[in-house]
Amino acid sequence: MCPEPETATLQADALASGSTTSSDLTERALKRAQERADLNAFVSLDLKTVLDQAKSSDARRSAGKALSPIDGIPIAIKDNYLTRDFPTTACSRALPRAASGVDATIVANLRAAGAIIFGKTNMHEWAFGATNTTSSIGPTRNPHDANHITGGSSGGSAAAVAAGIVSAALGSDTGGSVRIPSGACGVYGFKPTYGRASRHGVLPLSWSLDAPGPIARSLDDIALLLPFFLGSDPNDASTTHAKPFEDQPAPAAPRILNLVGKGLERSDEVELAVRKALDGAEASVEDAEIPAMRSFFAAWEAILHVEASSYHEKLLADEPAAFTSVTRAHLEAGRQITATEAMHAQKLRARFIELLLKDLGDWDALALPTLPVPAPRHGQDRQSFGGRDVTTQDSMTWFCWPGNLAGLPCVSLPVDTSTNGLPISMMLMGRPGKDESLLNIARQFDRGR
Amino acid sequence: MCPEPETATLQADALASGSTTSSDLTERALKRAQERADLNAFVSLDLKTVLDQAKSSDARRSAGKALSPIDGIPIAIKDNYLTRDFPTTACSRALPRAASGVDATIVANLRAAGAIIFGKTNMHEWAFGATNTTSSIGPTRNPHDANHITGGSSGGSAAAVAAGIVSAALGSDTGGSVRIPSGACGVYGFKPTYGRASRHGVLPLSWSLDAPGPIARSLDDIALLLPFFLGSDPNDASTTHAKPFEDQPAPAAPRILNLVGKGLERSDEVELAVRKALDGAEASVEDAEIPAMRSFFAAWEAILHVEASSYHEKLLADEPAAFTSVTRAHLEAGRQITATEAMHAQKLRARFIELLLKDLGDWDALALPTLPVPAPRHGQDRQSFGGRDVTTQDSMTWFCWPGNLAGLPCVSLPVDTSTNGLPISMMLMGRPGKDESLLNIARQFDRGR
Numbered sequence: 001m002c003p004e005p006e007t008a009t010l011q012a013d014a015l016a017s018g019s020t021t022s023s024d025l026t027e028r029a030l031k032r033a034q035e036r037a038d039l040n041a042f043v044s045l046d047l048k049t050v051l052d053q054a055k056s057s058d059a060r061r062s063a064g065k066a067l068s069p070i071d072g073i074p075i076a077i078k079d080n081y082l083t084r085d086f087p088t089t090a091c092s093r094a095l096p097r098a099a100s101g102v103d104a105t106i107v108a109n110l111r112a113a114g115a116i117i118f119g120k121t122n123m124h125e126w127a128f129g130a131t132n133t134t135s136s137i138g139p140t141r142n143p144h145d146a147n148h149i150t151g152g153s154s155g156g157s158a159a160a161v162a163a164g165i166v167s168a169a170l171g172s173d174t175g176g177s178v179r180i181p182s183g184a185c186g187v188y189g190f191k192p193t194y195g196r197a198s199r200h201g202v203l204p205l206s207w208s209l210d211a212p213g214p215i216a217r218s219l220d221d222i223a224l225l226l227p228f229f230l231g232s233d234p235n236d237a238s239t240t241h242a243k244p245f246e247d248q249p250a251p252a253a254p255r256i257l258n259l260v261g262k263g264l265e266r267s268d269e270v271e272l273a274v275r276k277a278l279d280g281a282e283a284s285v286e287d288a289e290i291p292a293m294r295s296f297f298a299a300w301e302a303i304l305h306v307e308a309s310s311y312h313e314k315l316l317a318d319e320p321a322a323f324t325s326v327t328r329a330h331l332e333a334g335r336q337i338t339a340t341e342a343m344h345a346q347k348l349r350a351r352f353i354e355l356l357l358k359d360l361g362d363w364d365a366l367a368l369p370t371l372p373v374p375a376p377r378h379g380q381d382r383q384s385f386g387g388r389d390v391t392t393q394d395s396m397t398w399f400c401w402p403g404n405l406a407g408l409p410c411v412s413l414p415v416d417t418s419t420n421g422l423p424i425s426m427m428l429m430g431r432p433g434k435d436e437s438l439l440n441i442a443r444q445f446d447r448g449r
Numbered sequence: 450m451c452p453e454p455e456t457a458t459l460q461a462d463a464l465a466s467g468s469t470t471s472s473d474l475t476e477r478a479l480k481r482a483q484e485r486a487d488l489n490a491f492v493s494l495d496l497k498t499v500l501d502q503a504k505s506s507d508a509r510r511s512a513g514k515a516l517s518p519i520d521g522i523p524i525a526i527k528d529n530y531l532t533r534d535f536p537t538t539a540c541s542r543a544l545p546r547a548a549s550g551v552d553a554t555i556v557a558n559l560r561a562a563g564a565i566i567f568g569k570t571n572m573h574e575w576a577f578g579a580t581n582t583t584s585s586i587g588p589t590r591n592p593h594d595a596n597h598i599t600g601g602s603s604g605g606s607a608a609a610v611a612a613g614i615v616s617a618a619l620g621s622d623t624g625g626s627v628r629i630p631s632g633a634c635g636v637y638g639f640k641p642t643y644g645r646a647s648r649h650g651v652l653p654l655s656w657s658l659d660a661p662g663p664i665a666r667s668l669d670d671i672a673l674l675l676p677f678f679l680g681s682d683p684n685d686a687s688t689t690h691a692k693p694f695e696d697q698p699a700p701a702a703p704r705i706l707n708l709v710g711k712g713l714e715r716s717d718e719v720e721l722a723v724r725k726a727l728d729g730a731e732a733s734v735e736d737a738e739i740p741a742m743r744s745f746f747a748a749w750e751a752i753l754h755v756e757a758s759s760y761h762e763k764l765l766a767d768e769p770a771a772f773t774s775v776t777r778a779h780l781e782a783g784r785q786i787t788a789t790e791a792m793h794a795q796k797l798r799a800r801f802i803e804l805l806l807k808d809l810g811d812w813d814a815l816a817l818p819t820l821p822v823p824a825p826r827h828g829q830d831r832q833s834f835g836g837r838d839v840t841t842q843d844s845m846t847w848f849c850w851p852g853n854l855a856g857l858p859c860v861s862l863p864v865d866t867s868t869n870g871l872p873i874s875m876m877l878m879g880r881p882g883k884d885e886s887l888l889n890i891a892r893q894f895d896r897g898r
Contacts (some may be wrong), residue, residue, distance in 0.1 A: 024676040139494070191770065216798065302788075306788035306789065308793070309788075309789050310788070310789045310792035310793070313789055313793075333789060334788075335787065335789050336787070337787065337788045337789075338760055338784060338785070338786065338787055338788060339751075339758075339781065339783075339786045339787060339788045339791035340755065340758050340759045340786075342785050342788035342791065343755065343756070343759035343787065344759070344762070
């Protein structure tokens with residue numbers, strides 16, 4: 001079991017009141033990272049680099065010149081975000097282990113706010129997988145039980161937050177890669193509306209599905225970090241019309257649709273935990289079904305494969321050995337999809353969006369478990385739940401891909417603990433652009449409130 | 450040779466002054482259509498339907514209630530625009546010969562303005578070709594010499610205007626289908642900026658390249674008609690940000706780049722005619738080259754094939770015999786293109802747009818011939834010019850596809866007559882959204898001014 005580590009919000013308060021310093025927070029984070037080296041959460045970590053940042057932060061704060069409430073808070077960065085001072089490898093053997101000298105827009109935003117850019121976290125190779133078992137530095141391990149996986153692809157970030165190394169970390173999400181490890185490790189993860197957060201400097205997996213997002217210890221932490229994610233960035237055309245963060249209250253009695261039925265099966269234990277969480281809130285909750293879920297899953301999978309294969313086309317041709325055999329097989333498969341098949345997938349995507357936003361009526365949030373099962377054991381290749389028997393990979397994205405296919409904002413929050421001591425989490429999806437409102441709706445279901 | 454028929458502008462003046470009536474204009478148009486039945490310009494024409502419309506128009510005008518300056522003017526419609534009262538077949542054997550009961554947005558705009566919806570014009574089958582030699586009702590013939598083609602795919606519309614049957618007609622343009630027959634038949638054709646004119650109710654060829662546009666007897670006619678084309682239509686998402694027509698003056702001394710070099714070859718006769726037209730205006734004209742033109746052509750061709758094959762996928766599977774063998778071969782070829790190849794084509798498209806709009810600097814219009822040769826003879830499969838020997842199909846789109854790949858507004862205007870008595874036309878392309886300014890720039894090069 002993990003201790004209950006402090007939240008970013010508490011750290012910000014402590015820094016503001018002078019009861020702690022950035023150097024203290026950073027030294028403790030480094031010490032904790034060393035203690036939990038078994039988790040394999042970090043691919044790059046440099047004492048001098050982070051302690052220098054902390055000293056500068058403390059000097060600013062002493063002079064009354066703190067840059068923001070998060071000035072001095074260590075934040076870990078998934079290894080597919082470009083960072084000025086750390087190499088960016090996407091946990092692939094293909095990329096050079098040298099710093100690029102460039103910050104992704106969100107990293108630059110955090111750095112400008114004084115956050116300590118605290119090393120790079122382990123991830124599923126190129127983010128092309130949801131288990132975090134395939135990585136140039138080996139798999140991550142779940143802080144709640146090292147025999148279990150973290151899920152991925154932002155597994156190192158979720159493990160670092162869950163283990164109390166850092167209070168917050170960055171992830172990216174193409175089919176659940178923020179929410180899956182957040183759910184499996186019992187922390188909070190947020191995927192913004194597609195096109196509200198800049199992907200500039202985040203190595204792409206699938207450009208029409210990718211969204212960067214924060215992983216943290218509480219919903220307040222998510223609210224503290226979201227302003228550095230949301231808003232227009234001239235370097236990412238998808239954000240042209242993106243609005244900056246602006247707190248939006250949740251509706252008084254939000255209308256929640258609990259999605260169930262064929263293609264949305266889950267284990268009994270997960271079902272019970274999510275039902276309990278839904279019943280505990282002052283909200284109108286109704287069950288709803290979505291027809292032909294698995295055909296929409298096929299559309300998501302086709303779009304992901306085509307875009308990933310297109311992005312990696314040159315590297316795959318020039319250096320096939322740069323990829324592990326599993327990832328290479330995915331990329332080769334993506335090259336076999338015809339353009340008309342991809343168009344068909346895009347038409348299914350349009351139909352799926354219409355189905356969620358129109359056919360389902362006037363909802364405020366859609367509820368699902370984050371995962372159909374608690375974090376699987378390392379080495380366990382298949383998962384059985386609710387009459388389904390699927391690959392562990394497919395079980396991880398089971399409920400998460402719809403949020404990417406439809407571009408909706410999504411939040412994962414822990415709601416219970418399984419009989420084997422692992423977290424059970426639920427997910428809420430909001431209407432496009434209503435990220436702030438979704439966050440406030442989630443508060444009603446938060447056991448930590 | 451053709452007589453010099455009256456323009457839509459003169460017809461509008463005559464209607465306004467009472468010196469003619471819509472019934473008179475319409476009867477004359479019907480008579481002329483009968484006289485020039487050899488051109489094969491019309492696929493549907495119904496005396497009663499059009500004469501009834503004309504009577505209603507005359508009644509409105511007598512009562513002082515004319516709906517617009519074009520109330521009562523007969524306008525011919527390409528057979529891929531849905532029309533309430535005529536069948537829409539796209540000159541394919543596949544579609545039922547019964548009226549749909551629905552008007553395309555632009556047809557509805559014209560009808561609401563009182564225009565006489567004057568039958569449906571012959572076109573290249575499904576608009577998938579630029580010669581107008583493949584059609585369910587047989588090829589169109591050039592009014593200047595019936596042994597020559599009109600070009601396509603809006604061949605019937607251009608022939609009807611050039612032969613003085615109607616003063617204006619509708620076309621659609623995916624790789625030049627408005628400009629090619631306008632150029633070959635010596636009339637005026639305008640392709641709006643992609644996304645400024647609604648494609649709603651126009652059967653698609655390639656949805657990211659298609660633009661509807663007018664064909665008429667003068668630039669004033671084009672200006673008279675453009676307000677019924679431009680502007681936002683809730684039924685076509687590409688027009689979400691489209692501005693309505695608003696006259697914009699041309700720059701005092703517009704900067705024109707005359708595009709030349711590899712991939713932009715033309716016959717000596719065409720080169721001389723366009724040079725002469727360019728020299729005759731008060732404009733700064735410089736030559737400019739575009740590198741790797743033919744690779745961008747390949748990108749245009751791939752995008753067109755993929756989108757057309759995607760649109761026709763079901764019909765091709767269910768009723769392959771509905772297509773002529775040539776069109777079927779194109780559609781089958783489109784199905785073989787992989788999604789990553791299509792992505793590559795889209796990347797080339799982005800590069801091409803950057804090249805035109807940024808690398809070429811601060812131009813007001815780009816100049817090209819409309820066609821590298823005058824209208825080819827029927828039965829002539831290849832064209833030779835400037836050291837090139839290409840299919841007649843490729844010679845027709847030779848200069849026109851760049852306007853579609855980059856989504857630019859384009860206008861074709863006649864500038865001279867060839868030694869064999871056929872029109873020679875030039876084309877100007879403007880900056881995106883500057884349709885009105887382009888039209889006024891074109892006036893400086895217009896021998897009809």
